[in-house]
Amino acid sequence: MFENRLFKTLNIKTNDDLKIFSKESKITTAKLKYYNDQGILPFPVDLETILHMTDMSELELKINLGILDNSILDLLQLHSKEVSNILKKDQCEIKPTTKHDFVFETPYGKMYQGDCISLMNTMENGSVDLIFADPPFNLDKIYESGMNDKISDEEYLRWTEEWVLKCVDLLKEGGSLFIWNLPKWNTYISDILNQRLTFKHWIAVDIKYRLPIKNKLYPSHYSLLYYTKGEKANTFNEQRLPLEICRKCGGDIRDYGGYKDKLNTLGINLTDVWYDIPPVRHSKYKTRDSNELSMKLLERVISLSSNEGDLVFDPFGGSGTTYAVSEIMKRKWIGVELGSVDLINKRLNDLDSQKTYIDDIQRNKNTLFTDDMRKLRIKKGHWLPETLMKKNKLPDENKLF
Ligand SMILES: C[S@@+](CC[C@H](N)C(=O)[O-])C[C@H]1O[C@@H](n2cnc3c(N)ncnc32)[C@H](O)[C@@H]1O
Structure with a gap:
């Protein structure tokens, strides 16, 4: 309101x-x-x-x-x-922000507990390569930190503007900023960012479980805003996904006609609609009750917009997904969470199974067919790039035209 x-x-x-x-x-x-x-x-x-x-x-x-x-x-x-x-x-006085404390460090990161704006005020402007932010959505959710998640719209947007502007300052030239939120809030955030950064994409991340809402279209995506500081990103590592195939029979879902052999064997170019991000609800990697993002989402953002040794910052720690993925992917990181950081600490002390998961994600991208897809297609007799190549080496009458 x-x-x-x-x-x-x-x-x-x-x-x-x-x-x-x-x-x-x-x-x-x-x-x-x-x-x-x-x-x-x-x-x-x-x-x-x-x-x-x-x-x-x-x-x-x-x-x-x-x-x-x-x-x-x-x-x-x-x-x-x-x-x-x-x-x-008549300038309004700057109100003092609440504080933050350093809690622990890892080989790549530093974790603080307290208010993100207070921490950001102490960080060096232009020092961060990649910022990922997943703030509370003001939906009256209960957070372990006890924060009030049902303030007036006006208050929420004022607070949002404050931390978003700090993020803009902290970003290096050529750095990338990603903000995860409900589409409604991201329309306001876009308005702030359009005057300061370069818009790259509004990424729609498909929501797997939809709830009907009367007199409304079913909300079916989260919005992930992607901006860069300056016209060109310092880092844009192309990401490619495997071809979509029928899960049961392994066959093609689309008709590629005569273009199969033109498909890049490294996979299909990533689009701005992401259908393959799983909810964390039933995952064995879930570490807290709510609001935990998928490591697959963070793996993608971090792979796309940073390199080993770069500095990643996430102002809203939650369960520490960004920090765990950054640590595994050898990015330096700075983290902060208003509530307890015990869970984050525990998570960062036990990275083995999470590392296996990230390895798995990385094995299954940047290829046209994953190993499992390949096995299924061989079993069911469907084409693979190498079978097409073999065929094309044979004299093919149609090729004459
Ligand atoms: C939506 S959750 C983030 C979840 C996280 N991305 C994950 O995957 O676990 C938002 C978090 O921000 C924290 N938070 C809210 N206000 C904050 C502030 N001013 N400073 C730091 N953290 C804050 C909340 O306690 C909550 O844990």
Whole structure:
């Protein structure tokens, strides 16, 4: 909820104030709440009524609501000196952030406990090669750290802006930033980032288990934003996936016609829709009750945008997935978690089975067919790159054309 937008502007503090305003304006309370809670500009007829009642100009109302469309930005630019002089006098004081403490280190990483913004304020700007962030989604979830995951939308977005801007500062030129969130929140985050970094991709990561929601399309993906600092990423290691085949019979799902032999034997180019990221729910690698991301997701991001020895930072430790994968993949890392870091410590002290899992992921990528797929296809008599090559060496009448 945007508690402080329309209602604050209209001096509506209580339900009674709301009812009175609704009666006078003939705008229903539901509609007024909708405008307020969504933080949007009232529709034209209502807007006119509100402006008339409050004796406000549209410009003044828009500024109050934080709706700075291009015509306002043009005006601000035109009068930038005067406006900045007025604002300078009134700059809000910077509130002290909570603290953070160093807890442990590993061969590659350093782990802190406390507030990520407090830690980020002590880190060197332009020092990080890759940032991956998976913040709380403000969905009223219970976190072991006891943090409040149901604040107003406005408060959540203010906090989000604060840590996102710090991430932008910490990123090296050419570094990459990935932010995992609900599509709704990532639309706001994109807005912040578009003015500072280069947009690369909105990656849709397919959600395996969907729950129907009345009057809505089934939410079917998480959003993974991918930005770089500057036009070109320092590191972009191409990732390729095996061909999709029928799980049972091993046959092709698509018809490749005469193009089979043109397929890259290293696999199919990764797209911006990822269907193959498993939920951690039933995995033997699950280390805590909720919000743990798949190591496969982190393996992909880290492989794509960093090299051995690079520095990876994740401001929201959780169960430490980013740190475990970075450690296994020989990336330096810095981690921080508001709650207890005992689980993360334990996880980093017992990497063997997680390493096996990462090895497995890496064996099964950058190839057109994995070993298992290969066996199945040989058994069922389906083509493989080498059988095509053999065939093509034989005189082939069609080839004459
Ligand atoms: C969605 S979880 C991250 C899960 C993690 N990616 C994983 O795979 O385990 C978000 C985490 O951020 C932590 N957190 C919330 N606010 C924080 C803050 N200000 N500083 C550091 N950590 C914070 C929460 O306690 C929670 O564990």
